[in-house]
Amino acid sequence: MESDAIRLSHPTKSLQGTVELTGSKSESNRALIIQAWGGDRVEVSNLSSAADTETLKQALNSVAAVRGGKETTVIDIGPAGTAMRFLTAYLTTATGRYLLTGSERMKQRPIGILVDALRALGADIAFEGQAGYPPLAINGGFTQTTDKVTVKGNVSSQYLSALLLIAPTLPKGLRLQIDGELTSRPYLTMTLDMLHDAGIQHSWQDDTIYIAPQKAQHCRLTIEPDWSAASYWYAMVALSRDAQLFLPNLKSQSLQGDAAIADIMAHFGVASSFTDGGLLIRKVTDSPSTEINVLDFKECPDLAQTVIVCAAALRRDLSFTGLHTLKIKETDRIAALQNELGKFGVKLLEEGDVYHLKTGELQQPKRLSFDTYEDHRMAMAFAPLALAFDGIQINEPHVVEKSYPDFWKHLKQHGFVIT
Ligand SMILES: O=C(O)C1=C[C@@H](OP(=O)(O)O)[C@@H](O)[C@H](O)C1
Numbered sequence: 001m002e003s004d005a006i007r008l009s010h011p012t013k014s015l016q017g018t019v020e021l022t023g024s025k026s027e028s029n030r031a032l033i034i035q036a037w038g039g040d041r042v043e044v045s046n047l048s049s050a051a052d053t054e055t056l057k058q059a060l061n062s063v064a065a066v067r068g069g070k071e072t073t074v075i076d077i078g079p080a081g082t083a084m085r086f087l088t089a090y091l092t093t094a095t096g097r098y099l100l101t102g103s104e105r106m107k108q109r110p111i112g113i114l115v116d117a118l119r120a121l122g123a124d125i126a127f128e129g130q131a132g133y134p135p136l137a138i139n140g141g142f143t144q145t146t147d148k149v150t151v152k153g154n155v156s157s158q159y160l161s162a163l164l165l166i167a168p169t170l171p172k173g174l175r176l177q178i179d180g181e182l183t184s185r186p187y188l189t190m191t192l193d194m195l196h197d198a199g200i201q202h203s204w205q206d207d208t209i210y211i212a213p214q215k216a217q218h219c220r221l222t223i224e225p226d227w228s229a230a231s232y233w234y235a236m237v238a239l240s241r242d243a244q245l246f247l248p249n250l251k252s253q254s255l256q257g258d259a260a261i262a263d264i265m266a267h268f269g270v271a272s273s274f275t276d277g278g279l280l281i282r283k284v285t286d287s288p289s290t291e292i293n294v295l296d297f298k299e300c301p302d303l304a305q306t307v308i309v310c311a312a313a314l315r316r317d318l319s320f321t322g323l324h325t326l327k328i329k330e331t332d333r334i335a336a337l338q339n340e341l342g343k344f345g346v347k348l349l350e351e352g353d354v355y356h357l358k359t360g361e362l363q364q365p366k367r368l369s370f371d372t373y374e375d376h377r378m379a380m381a382f383a384p385l386a387l388a389f390d391g392i393q394i395n396e397p398h399v400v401e402k403s404y405p406d407f408w409k410h411l412k413q414h415g416f417v418i419t
């Protein structure tokens, strides 16, 4: 066994009980930025325990402590993508000099589109390494030259959210024109909805969002549980023998696009019912409908790994679209999926913008050991396979800390044997 690895099995393959999920990392990270400029007026509750949220919180504390000093403050946000993008925009508005860096992978995740947009507004940012990528040298506190900026919409919605999150603090406000197709749209509307909850108005006409300079109103931003985290429990229910799980405080109307997992998993035999206190998910059939052939992940890219691995185990030869952003996330998620699915004989074939899952006969090799590529979602998407196979190994399991630190503890509480 690798030095840092766990073995995972589930003797009964039955899941019952309650899973208390942590707060949404996406909502939490937006709330922290709004609070950073909104001050005491903005209260935040049920913040995520995600390492990415903790990292952003600490970074913002260190910015508050600097108070415009002349020394350069180094901020290392590790693998946290939203923290990198949101802080890039926020630091241009804070006084002080900053060097914003991250993990080796973060230095390969593009940020040029956001930097260009901030520079167009008047911000002072330089690439310290390769042009277009972190680390960034930011000289905060700029004189805004224009309110108009045009940003490509199909690479990462995080660039747009980062700009919108500082828009109310800009002296001229922000007129953000989205160029071309918009990817991950629910994350953009989450940003606008959370700003609205803090009293910030916007208008959105055609391809342009406008936010005037405004102050936050007194508000409490209550973070919902994380739907992306819920997706792994859906996959476990789908692969179980029988299951009924209660996920407190999840609502059908969510700011999170990943609530789409409820509809997707209905095709995999999992029924969802919302009560006042949360969500009940149940395994209802072993032979789910075969009426869908294609699933699109353009609006919910973080669900792709969960669903593709689950479909592989259920031997559903589906096709997938909207996966174009997966190559620039925590790892190249397409390559990672192809490698790891291949370990039990499943292929994910690329044909232009469409990916086809080819399962055939499931092969159970003697030792099924999955690598995680420093990607929390690789670990959590493959873990449910412990219900489909006799036992599996997950390498570098600590990666789950990025968004769901209690993941393994929760699995143990629900009958998984982890050694
Ligand atoms: O704004 C956010 O909170 C996020 C947006 C998405 O990224 P892209 O917009 O880059 O697809 C998503 O994958 C990420 O996990 C979180």
Ligand SMILES: C=C(OP(=O)(O)O)C(=O)O
Pocket (backbone or CB within 6 Å): 079, 080, 081, 082, 083, 302, 329, 330, 377, 403
């Ligand atoms: C892509 C993700 O996060 P980020 O971009 O914030 O690193 C994720 O959580 O799947």
